[in-house]
Amino acid sequence: MSLTPPAAVIVLAAGEGTRMKSRALPKVLHPIAGRSLVGHAVAAARELAPAQLAVVVGHLREKVVEHLAAEFPEAVPVVQEEQNGTGHAVRVALEALARDGRLGEGAVIVTTGDTPLLTGETLRHLAQAHAEDGNAATVLTAEVPDATGYGRILRGEDGRVRAIVEHKDATEAQREIREINSGVFAFDGKLLGEALSEVRTDNSQGEEYLTDTLQILREAGHRVGAVVAADHQDILGINDRVQLAQARRILNDRLLERAMRAGVTVVDPATTWFDVTVEYEQDAVVQPNTQLKGATRIGEGAEVGPNSTLTDTVVGAGASVSNTTAFEAEVAEGASVGPYAYLRPGTKLGAKGKIGTFVETKKAEIGPGSKVPHLSYVGDATIGEGSNIGAASVFVNYDGVNKHHTTIGDHCRTGSDNMFVAPVNVGDGAYTAAGSVIYQDVPAGALGVTRPQQRNVEGWVSRKRPGTAAARAAEAAQARRRDGSAESDAPSA
Ligand code: UD1
Ligand code: CA
Secondary structure (H helix, E strand, O other): OOOOOOOEEEEEEOOOOHHHOOOOOOHHHOEEOOEEHHHHHHHHHHOOOOOEEEEEEEOEHHHHHHHHHHHOOOOEEEEOOOOOOHHHHHHHHHHHHHHOOOOOOOEEEEEEOOOOOOOHHHHHHHHHHHHHOOOOEEEEEEEOOOOOOOOEEEEOOOOOEEEEEOHHHOOHHHHOOOEEEEEEEEEEHHHHHHHHOOOOOOOOOOOOOOOHHHHHHHHOOOOEEEEEOOOHHHHOOOOOHHHHHHHHHHHHHHHHHHHHHOOOEEOOHHHEEEOOOOEEOOOOEEOOOEEEEOOOEEOOOOEEOOOEEEEOOEEOOOOEEOOEEEEOOEEOOOOEEOOOEEEOOOOEEOOOOEEEEEEEEEEEEEOOOOEEEEEEEEEEEEEOOOOEEOOOOEEEOEOOOOEOOEEEOOOOEEOOOOEEEOOEEEOOOOEEOOOOEEOOOEOOOOEEOOOOOOOOOOOHHHHHOOOOHHHHHHHHHHHHHHHHHHHHHOOOO
C-alpha cells in the first residue's frame, strides 16, 4: 500500500534544552554527523513528503530560524512564545497552519527536534500502521532498559493503549513499566485539533501535555494505537552532551555499517567518523583515525587515511590521501597526497599528480602528472601537466595587500628552494635553478636563474674557530689531502 503523504509534519523544537549547558547554541542546533539535531528530524520528516513541514521554535529562535532558512528552506518555523508544553506547542502549530490556510485533510505527524536517530523509515512505518488501523492517534513507543524520565505507556487488559502518564505524574507501579512514549505520533489532524482544545494543565508541571490527547480521543470513542520501534535506540532523545555523544556514536556505527555493506573497507570503525552526506564507491579503503565530512566523496579503490580529515573534498578513483587535512579540494584519479599535507579550498590536483609531504596548497590547480613533492606552499597558482616543483618552494602570492597568481607551464622542472614572486609566469618546458627567486617571467624552454656568486674563504674555520671540532675535522681533511697528493707525487718504485 502506498502511503498518502501527511497533511503536515510538526517538529517540536522550542524547548530550551537546559541540560546541554550551552550558552552558544540552542539544543536542537548541536550537530552530529554533519547535521544539526533538528536537521536530522527535518530530514527524516521530509522523507514522508508532507504537504507542510512545520518546526515549532521558541528558545533562541532567531538562530534556529536562520539555520532552517539556510539549510532546510522547506521547513516553516512556527513561533511558540512561551513553552507551555508539548500539547500547547502542537496547538500553536496547528493554529498557525490553519490560519494560513495551509492545513489540509489527513494525517498530522508530530515528532521532536531532539531525536536524531529516528529514521524516515520508522516514521513511514508509523504513518502506515496509523492509516491501516484507521486510528485517530498512533504513538511510537519503545521498550527501553531504563525508562526514567519518559512518559509510560498504559495498556488495558486487552493490550490496547489507554493513556500515557508522565514520569513525574506516575505511581510507583506505573514507573515499573518499560514501554515508553517516544514523543512521536501520527494523528488524524482534525481530531487532534479537537482533542487539544480539551487538554488541561492540572499536572505536576502545569503544562498542556500532548500525551493527554490519547486518553481524550479514546474516551470519545476513537481508536488509539501504538507502534513499537524495532530498535529502541531509534528514539533516543538528546537532553545532555553525554547523550549527544552516544547518539553520535550510534549514528556513526550505522553510517559505517552501510558503507561497509556497500563495499568500503573501514579498517578501524572505532576511530573513523562519517557525516551523513559522505559518498563513496566500491573498494574504497578508509584507514584509522579518519573523518570524512560534508560533501566528501571517495572514488572506487581510493585509499584515505590514516589520520586524515577531509571536508567537502572529492577523491578520485585509485587515489591515495594520507595524514592530510583537506577542505573543498579535488584529488583526481590515481593522484597521491601526503603524508602530512594541508589542502585548502580551491586545490585541484590532476590525475596521477602528487602533493607530497609538508605541502600546503590553496587555490592551486596542479595539472595531470605534476608533482609538488616536498616542503612547499602553492597558493594562487596554475601548474600545467607533467611539471615538477623542487623541494622547499614557495609561491609568494601576497604582497601584503593583494594576492597574485603564478603560472607554471607544462613539463617544467623548477629547482629546489625557489620563490615564485607573483604575478609571474614560467613557460612550458622551462627550468629554474635551485635557490632562485623567480620574480620575472621565464620564457618557454629557458633556464631561470637568480643566484649570487659563491665565494669560499679558505682556512676561515681554523683562523676564526680554532680548537673546535669543526677546525679539527677541517685540519685532518687538509692533512689527508696533503699526504694523498705527496704520495701521488712520489715517483713510482
Ligand atoms: C516528552 C513526553 C514524554 C516522552 C518524552 C520523549 C509530553 C508531555 N511528554 O517528555 O511522554 O516520553 O517527551 O522524549 O509530551 N517542546 C516544545 N514546546 C514546549 C515543550 C516542549 O516545543 O512547550 C518540545 C521540546 O523542545 C522537545 C519536545 O517538545 O523537543 C519534548 O519536550 P520535553 O520537554 O523534552 O518533553 P519531555 O519531558 O522529555
Ligand atoms: Ca525530552
